Amino acid sequence: MYKKPAFPTRFFSVSRRYVFAALFIVCAALPLSASRRAVFLWQGVRSMKSCNSVMFMSKPENANGSALIICPGGSYHHLGMYNEGHCTAKRFNALGVTTFVLRYRVAQGGSHHPAQLEDIQRAIQLVRENARDYGIDPGRVGAIGFSAGGHLVTMAGAFAERGNELAKLGIDVKVSLRPDFVMAIYPVVSMRDDIANKWSRKSLLGKNMSEERKERFSMEKQIPPTMPPTYILACRDDPVVKFENSRLLYASLKAKNIPCRFVQYETGGHGFGMLEGAFMKETRWNEDIESWLKENGMLQN
Template sequence: MSYYFKNIGCTLLLLTICMTMNAQHHVISLWQDKIPNEKSSNLKEESTITDTQRIKNVRNPSIEVYLPSNSNSVRRAVMICPGGGYGILAYDKEGTDFAKWLNGYGIAGIVLKYRLPEDDSNKTPHLSPLMDAKQGMKIIKDSAAVWGIDADKIGVMGFSAGGHLASTLGTHFDSENRPDFMALIYPVITMQSDFTHMGSRNNLLGENPDKALVDLYSNEMQVTHNTPPTFILHSADDQAVPVENSLQFYQALNDHQVPVEMHLYPQGGHGYGFGRHNTHLSGWSLLLIDWLQQL
């Protein structure tokens, strides 16, 4: 009999642990009913893992939520937009790795798996990423109290093309999905042909977009005094996304009296994530934490 109750007790303990883990980490679909701007397609979502997990053909956009323990929480959250040129998502390197890392500083890390603007499953391809980003931010703000987050301390972070999406959210927001701050890591900002990343531009807007669409998604042109405070990181030798993207956005923010902190490294290239293998870059993430703590 004692053996029976001991096993029951162990089972209940395991169930409690699992429930706690699930409460701290879960995935939520962005759209519970029909996905807006979607069209019927045989396209299947694909995920491959080499040096990083790459997701393409996103069909079920979602947020993956990582919450810190209640005792460690500083009641702040960051929605993370992985990069990938609007063609794939570098989902762990520029997503879940950072979400888990933020938890160590008491910050909720929430990874946005957003739709990519391919033609097969999107009616108007360029609309879908921003739709998903707005919906993700709205869900986080609506869930803030339940998740132990202050609704006015929820920001967005993006890498490369994910930085373009993050800065698009920060300059094209509606009242219910305005981020409270932005962190843009080697971001694509402009769609103008002189300094854009052409792969991201072609994937998002098509190969021959009209000028109005190019201007609309050139986020250095969309800054207002309501744009949220921003942290920017870039490397001067970035051959994929020219540093002028960040320089132009910094200037626009400064012109509109928006608080902005920018860190430029002379070397580093592009797509380095945490930069762990480069001692020159490896401390940049701590600069972000310092900035977040001073907001």
């Protein structure tokens, strides 16, 4: 699907020094009808007691049973919690979706793989195991990720069955770790030398840059037949993550007959998140995502 907004390329980024300030600003801006709480992922897990990974849950008054885990980007080094995290939560709360903004471990704090995959799998586990308490349908739990977060949610879909990191930690998982749908927004996809986002690759893989690991984490080569329905959005003029990443992911999904939608824009850049900025005002791409979710039965009352 090709779309061409009539405005110049825009690039948004948020310095890590503003992350915590942004959290309070955005939470204050959320509708009063949305109840919020922090859910610490590793509380009670002795081997992970030093980990402070957390997800910020926001449940709207008109909750419809759908749940969404939100993974901000930041090159696996830091996290853009404002425009890609809490602004995203606010938009989906307006649709009746209960959201969980995931503050997963990153290289800035000394964490490389498998920390990030452990965190998102643990988030999926906790959301499903507490579905009754959270008022959600365990069969409508999805994930959206931006940039490196797009790579992470794609990993969650691709490695749910053959990459259970929680089992390696001695955690008995009684629910599926597979998200019911995945949305990858201007995603990092490949670790290939010619198209990889080098910062994301270094932050994820650390010092072990073997060819085997590059292949293992090039998601265009790892899509299984059980991959959940996937939505991809990317801009051809993206100056941070090469557009070819998204094209390769889409081709791989199509080759495996995975239900998917690929929305492409000629201009738009990278890092715009779900802010009500020029890109959102021109494209209203949030409405296209809403339509896609309804088509896949993920926005039911």
